[in-house]
Amino acid sequence: RIPNSLLIPLDELRFAYANLPKDKKIIVYCRSGERSAFATYLLRHFGYEAYNLAGGILTWPYERESGMPG
DSSP states (O other), X not given: OOTTOOOOOHHHHHHHGGGSOTTSOEEXXXXXXHHHHHHHHHHHHTTXXXXXXXXXXXXXXXXXXXXXXX
16 A cells, blocks of 8 residues: 555445545556556546556555565
């Protein structure tokens, strides 16, 4: 997990999205980027400024820099 991130599984997003702030940009991520792409589409549909972390957490360079397995 990315530090200070909020974990919302994709199957719970349809219930939890209303609690997300609409005045902030939201970066959505998953392990590989596929589920988060769908979640990003869904959030944009509901009026959020959402962006997908392309490639998911596997390609996020800070995961390896912090000593976590990549």
